Amino acid sequence: MPKQCACTKKAKRAVVIAKAEGEHKKAIETALKxxxxxxxxxxxxxxxxxxxxxxEKLK
Incomplete structure (x- = not known):
């Protein structure tokens, strides 16, 4: 089984983090509505x- 390049793992992690941040932002937008x-x-x-x-901190 081939090893994954460290940069590939970092890229996948970045995608996961970006997705989570986007979901949190959407939850905040919904909460404001x-x-x-x-x-x-x-x-x-x-x-x-x-x-x-x-x-409660949202304005």
């Missing part, structure tokens, strides 16, 4: 996967 719709912090946390603390 839900706040404008007057949903409770608990409902927003359940819908987005963000913590209550994260949601």
């Amino acid at each position: 839900l706040k404008k719709m007057a949903l409770s912090v608990e409902q927003i946390a359940e819908a987005t996967g963000l913590t209550i603390d994260e949601i």
Whole structure:
């Protein structure tokens, strides 16, 4: 079985990190929309996967 180049592993890791950051950004955008719709912090946390603390810090 061929060994993977370290640069290939780094590139794959970078993709995984970028995807996670993008998903977190989308969750924040959704949370802001839900706040404008007057949903409770608990409902927003359940819908987005963000913590209550994260949601309360959003403006």
